[in-house]
Amino acid sequence: MIRKIIHIDEEKCNGCGLCAAACHEGAIEMVDGKAKLVRENFCDGFGDCLPGCPTGAITFEEREAPEYDQEAVKRAQEAKKTEAMKQEPSEGGCPGSRMMQFRQNEAENAPVMMGKPVSRLAQWPCQIKLVPTQAPFFEGAKLLIAADCTAYAYANLHEDFMRGKVTLIGCPKLDDVDYTEKLTAVIRDNDIRSVTIVRMEVPCCGGLQRAAQNALKASGKFIPWQVVTISRDGRLLD
Secondary structure (H helix, E strand, O other): OEEEEEEEOOOOOOOOOHHHHHOOOOOEEEEOOEEEEOOHHHOOOOOOOOOOOOOOOEEEEEEEOOOOOHHHHHHHHHHHHHHHHHOOOOOOOOHHHOOEEOOHHHOOOOOEEOOEEOOOOOEEOOEOOOOOOOOHHHOOOEEEEEEOOHHHHOOOHHHHHHOOOEEEEEOHHHHOOOOHHHHHHHHHOOOOOEEEEEEEOOHHHHHHHHHHHHHHHHHOOOOOEEEEEEOOOOOEOO
């Protein structure tokens, strides 16, 4: 069939790899230091890879090409996520960053165990800076984006907010970073069902709320979301 598809000019390509990283379908790979369109049926023709190319090596063209195979893309993405979960951290990497999925959230009808509170953390890592943008625990997830101080200020955070959700925590002031890009990728590239933002009343927490709201807009998805603010003495303000 004749359809719109990307074209990569190898002479202009400098091998930076930005297009391969931007191609969420996995149509582009780096081969011998150059970007290659290795799976034409994985290219949806939307051109997410175009804006990041520093040399202008990527353009659109209309030509004979296999039809875009969305199901094959989904299968490949799932296989990649599954493989990533099996991988041990690379030499020199942080073992504490290895992805893990827990089962605490399955006991939603058991708020205590032997008289003690139950952890509702569903996955590891949970820091926004460390979490991957794609992981099996994100599929169909209700996402909680929480300021890290909230767990100390609000005593019942696990039961009231973390239960049944995938939790991401961060502090834009201490991390000195804008989380928008990372959160956009998480929301855009996974089947996120809802987003809850839990922040402190302090002004610096506004950075976390703005990043989450901007990510929701940038994702292009319509997802239910809410913001909850906690006072410094542990009260719910809204």
